[in-house]
Amino acid sequence: MTGKVVSVSGLTASVSGMLNITGIGDRVTIRSLDGRDLQAEIVAFQGELATVMPFGSLEGVGAGCSVSFPVYDAEQRRLMSGGALQVNNSWIGRVVDPSGTPIDGKGDLAPGGRTRKLHAQPPLAATRARLGSRIDLGVKAMNLFTTCRKGQRLGLFAGSGVGKSTLMGMLARNTSCDVAVISLVGERGREVREFIEDDLGAEGLSKSVVVVATSDTSPLMRREAAYAALTVAEAFRDEGKSVLLLMDSVTRFCQALREIGLSAGEPPATRGYPPSVFAELPRLLERAGPGPMMEDGTAGQITALFSVLVEGDDQNEPVADSVRGILDGHVVMERKIAESGRYPAINVLKSLSRSVPGCNSDEENLLTRESRKLLSAWGEVKDMVRLGGYQEGSDPVADAAIQIAPAIEDMLRQSKKEKVGLEESFLDLQTVMSPIMGNMNE
Numbered sequence: 001m002t003g004k005v006v007s008v009s010g011l012t013a014s015v016s017g018m019l020n021i022t023g024i025g026d027r028v029t030i031r032s033l034d035g036r037d038l039q040a041e042i043v044a045f046q047g048e049l050a051t052v053m054p055f056g057s058l059e060g061v062g063a064g065c066s067v068s069f070p071v072y073d074a075e076q077r078r079l080m081s082g083g084a085l086q087v088n089n090s091w092i093g094r095v096v097d098p099s100g101t102p103i104d105g106k107g108d109l110a111p112g113g114r115t116r117k118l119h120a121q122p123p124l125a126a127t128r129a130r131l132g133s134r135i136d137l138g139v140k141a142m143n144l145f146t147t148c149r150k151g152q153r154l155g156l157f158a159g160s161g162v163g164k165s166t167l168m169g170m171l172a173r174n175t176s177c178d179v180a181v182i183s184l185v186g187e188r189g190r191e192v193r194e195f196i197e198d199d200l201g202a203e204g205l206s207k208s209v210v211v212v213a214t215s216d217t218s219p220l221m222r223r224e225a226a227y228a229a230l231t232v233a234e235a236f237r238d239e240g241k242s243v244l245l246l247m248d249s250v251t252r253f254c255q256a257l258r259e260i261g262l263s264a265g266e267p268p269a270t271r272g273y274p275p276s277v278f279a280e281l282p283r284l285l286e287r288a289g290p291g292p293m294m295e296d297g298t299a300g301q302i303t304a305l306f307s308v309l310v311e312g313d314d315q316n317e318p319v320a321d322s323v324r325g326i327l328d329g330h331v332v333m334e335r336k337i338a339e340s341g342r343y344p345a346i347n348v349l350k351s352l353s354r355s356v357p358g359c360n361s362d363e364e365n366l367l368t369r370e371s372r373k374l375l376s377a378w379g380e381v382k383d384m385v386r387l388g389g390y391q392e393g394s395d396p397v398a399d400a401a402i403q404i405a406p407a408i409e410d411m412l413r414q415s416k417k418e419k420v421g422l423e424e425s426f427l428d429l430q431t432v433m434s435p436i437m438g439n440m441n442e
Contacts, residue, residue: 001017001018001021001022001068001069001070001071002017002066002067002068002069003015003016003017003018003028003050003066003067003068003069004016004017004063004064004065004066004067005030005061005062005063005064005065005066005067006049006063007063008058008061008062008063010263011053011058011218011219011259011263012043012051012052012053012263012264013030013040013051013052013054013058013061014046014049014050014051014052015028015049015050015051015052015067016048016049016050017067018042018050018067018069019048019050021069021071022042022050022069023042023081024042024043024044024045025041025042025081025082025119026041026042026069026081026082027039027040027041027042027069027080027082027083028040028041028042028050028052028067028068028069029067029068029069030052030054030061030065030066030067031065031066031067031068032059032060032061032065033060033061033062033065034060036060038054038055038056038058038061039054039055039056040052040053040054040055040067041053041055041082041220043260043263043264044264044265046265051263051264051265052067053218053219053220053260053263053264054218054220055099055218055220055221055224056218057218078117079115079117081117082117082118082119083099083117083118083119083224083227084115084116084117084118085100085115085116085118085228085231085232085235086100086111086112086113086114086115086116087100087113087114087116087231087232087235087236088109088110088112088113089110090109090110091109091209091232092179092206092207092208092209093205093206093207093208093209094106094109094209094210095196095210095212096109096209096210096211096212096228097211097212097213097221097225098211098213098221098224098225098227098228099224099228100228103212113235114235116231116234116235117231118224118227118228118231119227120230120231120234120287121283121287122283122286122287122289123290123291123292124292127292127293128289128290128291128292128293128299129151129290129291129292129293129298129299129301130151130290131149131150131151131152131290131301131355132149132150132151132242132290132299132301133149133150133359134147134148134149134150134355134359134360134422135148135149135150135152135175135176135177135242135303136174136175136176136421136422137171137174137175138170138171138173138174138175138176138419138420138421139167139170139171139174139344139414139420140411140412140414140420140425140428141344141346141348141412141414142331142344142346142351143420143421143422143425143426144348144368144371144412144425144426144429145346145348145351145353145368145371145372146329146331146348146351146352146353146356147353147355147356147359147360147422148303148329148353148355149303149355149359150242150290150301150303151289151290151301151302151303152289152303152304152328152329152353152354152355153285153288153289153303153304153305153306153326153327153328153329154304154305154306154327154328154329154330154331154353155250155305155306155307155308155320155323155324155327155329155330155331156168156305156306156307156308156330156331156333157307157308157310157315157320157324157330157331157332157333158307158308158309158310158332158333158345159309159310159333159335160309161335161338162333162334162335162337162338162345163333163338163343163344163345164248164249164307164309164333165191165195165199165248166199166343166344166416167333167344167346168182168199168246168248168305168307169195169198169199169200169201169204169416170199170344170414170416170419171244171246171305172200172204172208172244172246173200173201173203173204173419174419175244175303176242177207177242177243177244177303178207178236178241178242178243179207179208179209179233179236179241179242179243179244180204180207180208180209180243180244180245180246181208181209181211181229181232181233181236181243181244181245181246182200182208182209182210182211182229182245182246182247182248183211183225183226183228183229183245183246183247183248184210184211184212184213184214184225184248185213185222185225185226185247185248185249185250185252185253185256186213186214186215186222186225186249186252186253186255186256187212187213187214187215187248187252188214188215189214189215189216192212192214196210199416209229209232211225211228211229211232212225213225215252219255219256219257219259219260219263220256220260222252222253222255222256223253223256223257223260225253226247226250226253226284227284229245229247230245230284230287230288233245233288233302233304234287234291234302236300237291237300237301237302238291238300239300240294240298240299240300241300242300242301242303243300243301243302243303244302244303244304244305245288245302245303245304245305246304246305246307247304247305247306247307248307249306249307249308249309250281250285250306250307250308250319250323251307251308251309251310251311251319251320252309253284254273254277254281254319257273257274257276257277257280258272258273258274258277261273261274261276261277262274270318271317271318273318273319278318278322281319281322281323281326282326285304285306285323285326285327286326287302288302288303288304288306289301289302289304290302305331306323306327308320308323315332315350328353328354328355329351329352329353329354329355330351330352331346331351332346332347332350332351333345333346333347334346334347334350342409342412342413343413343414343415343416344412344414346412348372348375348412349372349375349376349379356368364426367426367429367430367433368429370433370436371408371429371433373397374397374400374401374404374405374408375401375405375408375409377395377397377398377400377401377405378401378402378405378406380398381395381398381401381402382405385402390402400436403435403436404432404433404435404436407432408429408432408433411428411429411432
């Protein structure tokens with residue numbers, strides 16, 4: 001089926017001749033004036049004209065350029081509409097773009113694999129497995145205060161420059177999983193190689209698939225980086241594997257959706273985001289988690305950590321607020337903690353895992369609960385202590401906090417090359433808390 005470009009405006013072009021056969025999400029090919037074939041996606045219809053957005057630059061595209069669309073039968077259309085990928089084990093250890101093309105200079109991927117839609121639906125809620133056993137993340141602060149189960153989804157909320165990428169690299173290397181899928185959405189081109197070589201390292205890359213769309217790519221490519229990562233993770237999950245999904249960041253995914261929505265004519269709503277952004281978020285995030293139950297009673301799991309770049313360190317900005325309500329917990333990183341020199345800069349009092357206390361023993365829950373109480377008390381009295389305004393004996397909890405809380409803070413320090421397991425994390429906390437354990441048990 002063929003049509004032609006009628007007009008070009010901003011990031012989109014209007015195309016005639018696409019009625020009755022095409023729909024939202026279909027991919028078309030534009031032949032530019034210099035003979036290039038440019039892939040584009042239909043994002044809206046206005047009267048008899050289809051609004052298309054290219055996956056590259058519109059340079060060289062003008063009125064009269066031909067547009068083609070391959071006509072599929074019903075089954076092919078079900079699979080191909082919105083794009084598809086064929087994923088197999090040759091993807092592990094590779095860096096690819098959202099279309100599945102390798103960008104690491106290591107040659108082509110092996111052919112084969114089941115064709116999977118990029119924009120698949122989440123598993124039916126009634127057929128999904130429950131969360132699995134708790135998973136060792138290898139990061140002491142998260143193992144202790146945001147203990148995670150297989151198939152759980154956490155949000156990582158952080159401003160710029162507080163160690164978010166370093167923490168994600170630690171998780172990719174240290175987490176006990178079969179495969180890690182890492183999505184870099186709108187990342188700076190300069191930082192991609194630094195993340196892969198310095199933060200992820202050869203050890204992390206050997207069990208990972210990295211999907212990259214840099215900030216200079218089109219909004220469609222940045223959006224597809226998130227969907228492609230979910231598609232790859234689902235392929236390995238359906239093989240019964242335990243998959244770790246790391247996405248950096250959901251904020252840039254939403255910014256790409258905002259560019260697409262505004263170009264398609266949607267009205268801006270909350271802070272310039274059109275309503276479709278907040279409708280699309282749960283469709284993406286719900287694809288992570290436990291997979292459908294298999295015949296043998298087992299299920300693959302996607303344990304996911306989605307980073308949210310909070311603007312101006314505002315934890316209640318629209319994207320952060322929406323993501324927090326969808327996920328199963330949140331990890332908050334703070335600039336003040338990073339400035340004090342404690343990494344990872346996780347505020348354990350503001351961080352929460354909704355699978356706790358169910359996945360920990362009674363002794364472990366008591367240990368973390370009392371630790372939180374002491375850290376909270378220390379936050380309230382430390383300025384008075386430094387100014388000499390606190391008198392010992394005024395409050396037993398504050399006295400214990402002055403004695404123990406600084407040691408807890410120091411215990412939470414961890415270098416990016418260090419791995420600390422679940423059992424070791426709780427033993428370290430127990431050692432620090434031992435001076436007051438007797439009072440706790442009483």
